[in-house]
Amino acid sequence: MSEFRHIVRIKGKDLDGSKKLVAALADLKGVGLNLAYAIINALRLDPKA
Structure with missing residues (x-):
């Protein structure tokens, strides 16, 4: 099973969810x-999130 990565895309840039x-x-x-x-x-x- 692959690892789920939390990534959010804002303003054309990927933000690291970690x-x-x-x-x-x-x-x-x-x-x-x-x-x-x-x-x-x-x-x-x-x-703090």
């Missing part, structure tokens, strides 16, 4: 840590 959400968002061009936290808080997501 990273924390804030780190994965910060990998996007133009998104820093502060904006990543703002997005997470605006969407009421768990920043």
Whole structure:
């Protein structure tokens, strides 16, 4: 059986699902840590996920 990988595609870039959400968002061009936290808080997501 093959291993399932969690990958999300946003803005033409694959984000690694094994990273924390804030780190994965910060990998996007133009998104820093502060904006990543703002997005997470605006969407009421768990920043530790």
